[in-house]
Amino acid sequence: MFNMVRMDLYRMFRTKALYVIWIVMALTMLLTTALSLMAQEMPEPQEYIQQETEENVNLGMSVSLPTLPGEQITVLDEVYANTTAKFTALFLVIFAVLFATADINSGYVKNIGGQVPNRGALFLSKTAAMLVFTALTMIGYVLLQALFCRICFGYLVWGNISALLWYLGIQILLHYALTLICMAIAVVLRNNVFSMIIVICLCGGISALIYGLIDNLMHKLGVQDFQIMKYTVTGQIAMVPLEPSSGDILTPAVISVAFLLAMSFIGSTVFAKKDC
Amino acid sequence: MSEFLLSTSNLTKQFGRHRAVDGVDIHIKKGAIYGFIGRNGAGKTTCLRMISGLASPTDGEIEMFGYTGKDLKNIRSRVGCLIEAPGLYGSMTAYENMQIKCKLFGIKKPGYIEEILHTVGLADTGKKKTKHFSLGMKQRLGIGLALINEPDLLVLDEPINGLDPQGIAEIRDTLHRLRDERNMTILISSHILEELSKIATDYGIIHNGCLIQELTRKELMKRCSERIELTLSCPEQAVPVLDRMGFVNYQIVDKEHIHVFERLNESAGLNTELVTSGISVREISLRNEELETYFLNLTGGATHV
Numbered sequence: 001m002f003n004m005v006r007m008d009l010y011r012m013f014r015t016k017a018l019y020v021i022w023i024v025m026a027l028t029m030l031l032t033t034a035l036s037l038m039a040q041e042m043p044e045p046q047e048y049i050q051q052e053t054e055e056n057v058n059l060g061m062s063v064s065l066p067t068l069p070g071e072q073i074t075v076l077d078e079v080y081a082n083t084t085a086k087f088t089a090l091f092l093v094i095f096a097v098l099f100a101t102a103d104i105n106s107g108y109v110k111n112i113g114g115q116v117p118n119r120g121a122l123f124l125s126k127t128a129a130m131l132v133f134t135a136l137t138m139i140g141y142v143l144l145q146a147l148f149c150r151i152c153f154g155y156l157v158w159g160n161i162s163a164l165l166w167y168l169g170i171q172i173l174l175h176y177a178l179t180l181i182c183m184a185i186a187v188v189l190r191n192n193v194f195s196m197i198i199v200i201c202l203c204g205g206i207s208a209l210i211y212g213l214i215d216n217l218m219h220k221l222g223v224q225d226f227q228i229m230k231y232t233v234t235g236q237i238a239m240v241p242l243e244p245s246s247g248d249i250l251t252p253a254v255i256s257v258a259f260l261l262a263m264s265f266i267g268s269t270v271f272a273k274k275d276c
Numbered sequence: 277m278s279e280f281l282l283s284t285s286n287l288t289k290q291f292g293r294h295r296a297v298d299g300v301d302i303h304i305k306k307g308a309i310y311g312f313i314g315r316n317g318a319g320k321t322t323c324l325r326m327i328s329g330l331a332s333p334t335d336g337e338i339e340m341f342g343y344t345g346k347d348l349k350n351i352r353s354r355v356g357c358l359i360e361a362p363g364l365y366g367s368m369t370a371y372e373n374m375q376i377k378c379k380l381f382g383i384k385k386p387g388y389i390e391e392i393l394h395t396v397g398l399a400d401t402g403k404k405k406t407k408h409f410s411l412g413m414k415q416r417l418g419i420g421l422a423l424i425n426e427p428d429l430l431v432l433d434e435p436i437n438g439l440d441p442q443g444i445a446e447i448r449d450t451l452h453r454l455r456d457e458r459n460m461t462i463l464i465s466s467h468i469l470e471e472l473s474k475i476a477t478d479y480g481i482i483h484n485g486c487l488i489q490e491l492t493r494k495e496l497m498k499r500c501s502e503r504i505e506l507t508l509s510c511p512e513q514a515v516p517v518l519d520r521m522g523f524v525n526y527q528i529v530d531k532e533h534i535h536v537f538e539r540l541n542e543s544a545g546l547n548t549e550l551v552t553s554g555i556s557v558r559e560i561s562l563r564n565e566e567l568e569t570y571f572l573n574l575t576g577g578a579t580h581v
Contacts, residue, residue: 003379004380007380010379011365103363106363107363109363110360111377111421111422113329113330114329114330114357115352115355115356117350117353275330
């Protein structure tokens, strides 16, 4: 298994798409940071603070800063705004689909698929490589965000460091669970186009429509106050509060782990059972 | 333990209602180069995919290195394969493609990859991405990838497809070298019998998913060589006559035919002797089959090609 992980890490760091995604993500971050400066400098003060609640959750892609009028924009504010909007998630899931199917699409899996005792382990090694990618991307994203804040605003305020670390930690876990969902979808469908559409819809506003339909259905069945997004990874990504307490972290952590286990099982089973 | 390095028993693969492979029994001895012949769509690739562990049989059993069933997973790493087109990462070099598989097997030996690239004639490709390789170079790299971890059995599916004569000759030389130097057993499929006949020591002919014949190189050459073909109602009666005349190299093929492979210019004398002995000869002729014709006759004739 250790050798498989080494193999997938080697492959991952030699994949051009990895660097393309990181570069595009960095450029987009620079753009959103510059835009947030423009928004802050607008003469009208913000009338309300965009604070996510269970009733008002950003399930689309719009980026709204939680910074109060007159306050300095912190790195935590920027990270929170972009993460809640699933800005980082979008880049992660695109790479997850490309990485999960690269060996199938290129046919390379035929060189190795028959020579390993359990082909399902090849999927699990990809999930390990994906953990490294998710963690690197999220940590790099925070550091770059700090750099861009310094460049665009002329100052660097981190905000509550402890809250930032907690927030980053739980978001890494949630984003990792999301990439595994996307990898499992890609492995099951074995079609990059369909997989890509589904995962982009998961990060975009389409998932909100589906969640709404399910909620309505459940309400009609007599289950009141049901909100499916409370039990989904994308819903939890948007719902983690700006300064999470240990209680706020428990639910997303449990949901992440549940999805991690389920997707690892589905992905590895399908990979093992399907012919190469 | 079986005398065969690889044998299959009733190997079957069904896709929906279509039986791509139907009860195939293959027998391959250690050190053999087994030519697996069949037309396009005959079931060669599906068979090889099952043997390589890339597909699961619907029915039947594979025995390799004395292992069967779930125990096969213990020896899967001893089988290297190139199935259909070589699976390569186009944006990587030959070295990097090889390195990925070396990582899988934990191979860190210095010069290991270079040695294999040299064996398959790709030592000088440097930083050239594999997407810029010719088909022949890709095929050779595919074989190189199959050689990683020193497999005892090499499974190659149509490795000479699309290659020019020089490329075919190079692959042929490489395979001979591997068999001679590394004592490797090679299972190679093709629909070009003429090419296989230059390298294979044993043959299996598959048609419509069924293995219709297994024979050694010697047997194949014998069946295709020039001969006197006698058509008789009872071939056994002709045996004493042939023996009396001193013929030793002959074969009763079926209930009506005897093939005589020597003294081809004595067909008239042989006919006279048989008639004199009271054996009615319905037909006597000189025959010489091309390998391709032999294959076509077995698999339903040229009209089906």
